Amino acid sequence: MGDHVALREVGLRDGLQLVAAVLPVEKKLAWYVAETAAGVRDFEVTSFVPPAAVPQFVDADEVGRRALAVPGPVCSALVVNLRGAERAFDAGFTRLNYVVSASEAHSRANARRTTDEAIAEYARLRAARDARPNRDDITLSVGIATAFGCTLQGNVAPARVAEVAAAIAAVGVEEIMLADTVGYGDPAAVAALVPMVAAAVGGVPLAAHFHDTRGLGLANLCAALEAGIRRFDASLGGLGGCPFAPGATGNIAMEDTVFLLDRLGCPTGIDLAALLELRAIVESWLPDERFGGALARAGLPRTHPVRSDAPAAAPDPTRDRTDPIGGGRS
Amino acid sequence: MGDHVALREVGLRDGLQLVAAVLPVEKKLAWYVAETAAGVRDFEVTSFVPPAAVPQFVDADEVGRRALAVPGPVCSALVVNLRGAERAFDAGFTRLNYVVSASEAHSRANARRTTDEAIAEYARLRAARDARPNRDDITLSVGIATAFGCTLQGNVAPARVAEVAAAIAAVGVEEIMLADTVGYGDPAAVAALVPMVAAAVGGVPLAAHFHDTRGLGLANLCAALEAGIRRFDASLGGLGGCPFAPGATGNIAMEDTVFLLDRLGCPTGIDLAALLELRAIVESWLPDERFGGALARAGLPRTHPVRSDAPAAAPDPTRDRTDPIGGGRS
Numbered sequence: 131m132g133d134h135v136a137l138r139e140v141g142l143r144d145g146l147q148l149v150a151a152v153l154p155v156e157k158k159l160a161w162y163v164a165e166t167a168a169g170v171r172d173f174e175v176t177s178f179v180p181p182a183a184v185p186q187f188v189d190a191d192e193v194g195r196r197a198l199a200v201p202g203p204v205c206s207a208l209v210v211n212l213r214g215a216e217r218a219f220d221a222g223f224t225r226l227n228y229v230v231s232a233s234e235a236h237s238r239a240n241a242r243r244t245t246d247e248a249i250a251e252y253a254r255l256r257a258a259r260d261a262r263p264n265r266d267d268i269t270l271s272v273g274i275a276t277a278f279g280c281t282l283q284g285n286v287a288p289a290r291v292a293e294v295a296a297a298i299a300a301v302g303v304e305e306i307m308l309a310d311t312v313g314y315g316d317p318a319a320v321a322a323l324v325p326m327v328a329a330a331v332g333g334v335p336l337a338a339h340f341h342d343t344r345g346l347g348l349a350n351l352c353a354a355l356e357a358g359i360r361r362f363d364a365s366l367g368g369l370g371g372c373p374f375a376p377g378a379t380g381n382i383a384m385e386d387t388v389f390l391l392d393r394l395g396c397p398t399g400i401d402l403a404a405l406l407e408l409r410a411i412v413e414s415w416l417p418d419e420r421f422g423g424a425l426a427r428a429g430l431p432r433t434h435p436v437r438s439d440a441p442a443a444a445p446d447p448t449r450d451r452t453d454p455i456g457g458g459r460s
Numbered sequence: 461m462g463d464h465v466a467l468r469e470v471g472l473r474d475g476l477q478l479v480a481a482v483l484p485v486e487k488k489l490a491w492y493v494a495e496t497a498a499g500v501r502d503f504e505v506t507s508f509v510p511p512a513a514v515p516q517f518v519d520a521d522e523v524g525r526r527a528l529a530v531p532g533p534v535c536s537a538l539v540v541n542l543r544g545a546e547r548a549f550d551a552g553f554t555r556l557n558y559v560v561s562a563s564e565a566h567s568r569a570n571a572r573r574t575t576d577e578a579i580a581e582y583a584r585l586r587a588a589r590d591a592r593p594n595r596d597d598i599t600l601s602v603g604i605a606t607a608f609g610c611t612l613q614g615n616v617a618p619a620r621v622a623e624v625a626a627a628i629a630a631v632g633v634e635e636i637m638l639a640d641t642v643g644y645g646d647p648a649a650v651a652a653l654v655p656m657v658a659a660a661v662g663g664v665p666l667a668a669h670f671h672d673t674r675g676l677g678l679a680n681l682c683a684a685l686e687a688g689i690r691r692f693d694a695s696l697g698g699l700g701g702c703p704f705a706p707g708a709t710g711n712i713a714m715e716d717t718v719f720l721l722d723r724l725g726c727p728t729g730i731d732l733a734a735l736l737e738l739r740a741i742v743e744s745w746l747p748d749e750r751f752g753g754a755l756a757r758a759g760l761p762r763t764h765p766v767r768s769d770a771p772a773a774a775p776d777p778t779r780d781r782t783d784p785i786g787g788g789r790s
Contacts, residue, residue, distance in 0.1 A: 131648070284763045313754075314761045316723035317682055318461070344761070345716040345754035346723070349679045352647055378758035386675040393646035393676070424643075424675035428708035431644045431674070433614045 135396040136361045137387060138172040139165055140339070141412075142193075143208050144381055145369030146186050147177065149419055155189050155196070157415055161408070162197050165366065168404035170384070172204040173197070174227060174363075178214035194221040206271070210241065215255045219262055226259075228252055229273045229309075230298065232291045233280035236311070240275070245294060253301045269304035273339060277323065279314030281375075288323045292330040299331040305361070306334050310350065313343020313378065317353035324357035337361035340382050342368060342422060343375055347382035348390055355394070362387065367409045368422025383423030385409055392434065402430060465726040466691045467717060468502040469495055470669070471742075472523075473538050474711055475699030476516050477507065479749055485519050485526070487745055491738070492527050495696065498734035500714070502534040503527070504557060504693075508544030524551035536601070540571060545585045549592055556589075558582055559603045559639070560628065562621045563610035566641070570605070575624060583631045601635035602628045603669060607653065609644030611704040618653045622660040629661035636664050637693070640680065642704050643673020647683035654687035667691035670712050672752060673702045677712035678720055685724070692717065697739045698752025713753025715739055722764065732760060 142158055153161075162175060175197045176190040190207065197205045198221070206225035209215040218226050230248040231237035237245045252272060259268045276283075277291045295306050308327060320338075328336060338354045340347045340362070351362060364387040370380025388400045406426055413421050472488055483491075492505060505527045506520040520537065527535045528551070536555035539545040548556050560578040561567035567575045582602060589598045606613075607621045625636050638657060650668075658666060668684045670677045670692070681692060694717040700710025718730045736756055743751050 279761060279763050281762065312761075313758060314763060316720065318724050342754060343758045344719060345678060345713070346720055348675060349682050349720065352679050352682060375758040379754045383675070389674060390646065390676055390679065394648050424672060424709045428643060428673045428702065428705040431609060431642075432611065433609050433644060 131355070131395050133360055133396055135355070135391050135398055136172055137170065137384065137391075137398055137400065138174060138204075138206075138337075138361070138363050139170050139366060139384060140174045140363045140381060141365035141367070141369045141384070143174040143177050143187075144363070145365040145367075147184065148371050148380075149186060149369075149416060151416065151418065152186050152188070153415065155192055158189070158193050159196055161366075161412055162203075163200060164408045164411070165405070166200065166203045168408060169398070169400040170203070170405075171399065172206075174206050174208060177208040177210075178217045179208075179210055191217065191221050194218065194223060198222045209255070211251055212254045212258060215258055219258070219268075224264065224268045225271070226255070226268070227271045227273060227307075228255055229275050230294060231275040231280075231311075232294050233276040233283040233286050235283035236276045236280045239282055246297075249294065249297050249301070252298060256301050256303075270302075271305035271307060271337070272298045272303050273307040273309045274298075275309045275311045277308040278310040278316075278319050279312065281312045281314075288319075288326050291323060292326045295327045295334075296330040299334045303334055305337055306331055307337040307339050307361075307363070309339040310341055312375070313341040313346070315340065315350050316346050317349050320350050320353035321357055324354060324359060328358070335361065337363070339363040341370065342379045342382050345379075347379075348386060351382060351387065351390070352394075355396070366405070366412055367426065369412075369416075369419065371420075377420070379422040383425070386423045386425045389425050389430075389434070402434070406430070461685070461725050463690055463726055465685070465721050465728055466502055467500065467714065467721075467728055467730065468504060468534075468536075468667075468691070468693050469500050469696060469714060470504045470693045470711060471695035471697070471699045471714070473504040473507050473517075474693070475695040475697075477514065478701050478710075479516060479699070479746060481746065481748065482516050482518070483745065485522055488519070488523050489526055491696075491742055492533075493530060494738045494741070495735070496530060496533045498738060499728070499730040500533070500735075501729065502536075504536050504538060507538040507540070508547045509538075509540055521547065521551050524548065524553060528552045539585070541581055542584045542588060545588055549588070549598075554594065554598045555601070556585070556598070557601045557603060557637075558585055559605050560624060561605040561610075561641075562616050562624050563606040563613040565613035566606045566610045569612055576627075579624065579627050579631070582628060586631050586633075599634035600632075601637060601667070602633050603637040603639045604628075605639045605641045607638040607645075608640040608649050609642065611642045611644075618649075618656050621653060622656045625657045625664075626660040629664045633664055635667055635691070636661055637667040637669050637691075638684075639669040640671055641669075642702055643671040643676070643708065645670065645680050646676050647679050650680050650683035651687055654684060654689060658688070665691065667693070669693040671700065671702055672698060672709045672712050673705055675709075677709075678716060681712060681717065681720070682724075685726070696735070696742055697756065699742075699746075699749065701750075707750070709752040713755070716753045716755045719755050719760075719764070732764070736760070
């Protein structure tokens, strides 16, 4: 395919959001720095939610300031209201991510407001951004949650998703991200929704956020690629889960996603071997969490090239082994 | 999409091949009968390998005879040589599966013969079939193992895979199955190989056997669907694994595959709820095995229709739950 695909690491936010154990600031930053070294260039590093709501993000200001001091990567934060946006601006963030749920039921349960109220709040965020002296350096991305269905409401009409996207675009936005919050999406739904939303938002760049809750995450990503999307979220080790499906797999795994894109000939600039080494470290920091992704268990194929400037890949566990079974295998 | 897609359950063969604990005949048959009731119509129930090689299949003759006595489903067996084929014919099988490795290294390690020797052995199988009085009722399927790469040899040239397929077609065959034995395949490789092989074998129907070793199993299936393939192998709970990658995920999970095909509008006639119930039972029989697949952990989406004559689906664990986090979620 050849097109460059941009991957954003959301493990430090979406991944840690459900993790009970608060990861110390030093480890969050070590993760961030190491994954930057592995070639990842875009991160959502924290969430400016009310500290009481998510103890994991009590350190949002410190994590933000220190991550922003690392030269190179794009560093963004999730904000859920104007108050959080002001905190993020004050911490120095120039890239903010905000969320609107296309499902009224999810919007009320998750953000305690209607979808239209969430869009109105976004308009206030936009105005706050426009009031900042560095407004021209500030970009806002809005994710449309439950874009492929909702565990509370059930179906979410694609026409409604396109309507919400159009309303956000009318306010002004640098990116709209279609999010399969609960893993209800499938390749056919992706192929149908993306062009509808693209037509509704004019030239606003689209991105996608897939969870692998029901095993279709990477198939959905392939469908989104075919539909023209070139920006995706993923999390190291598939950390994340779904708050509505205990024990379910979470975000698509960064390492499996990079492997797929490498195979499709879409350069990401990410060093898979280094990513796998980092995953093992982060996994050791969170022993009580269930990590996802298949590549870490299987190892890189011996046929898979690693970046020339990368450390050697972990040896393929298969090399020089023969089938222990004397029978045919298909 | 609308096309019917045929799925073959290979858990009783490929799935159990690496399981140390020998599953009793009664349980193998209970699995077979229950999955038949769930709507699965095609099975590979055992393997006629030398008993010393795989204790799991010492019961091949009994499993075969009893499975063949169950009216309805298509019941096939894997054979690895002429001797095994004669045993299968004697047991009453009229559908045999044979394997040729496109990788010379894999062929020598796995079957102790060159690829050409394996094709020559297939010609002897074909002749044995033609010598049977019921020859016209007997269909042979040949899987091309390591069609997407080999853990021992590395790359396997698509041209070589097409050459092997042409040689098999020249002998005469009812189906050729492209097998990603070690999980090296990807959607681009599938899209490139399928038309090459189709052109090399004339009108011989093609099928595909994907492992999810590196997380791309269902994305590869989507690519094969687009390339025109309508017959696939899968195993309940993703049982199977890869003998060359200890701990790695195995075959694509039957339940996740049915979920995907349901979503794509490809009828399979399979009852997902019943399949999930059976998976839980089989999992309880093999407590030491690592099962794969995501759907069993997440549950069916509340929006997913189940067959009208099916028992009610397990309740969506997400229903009536709200996001425990007061922050936005994308």
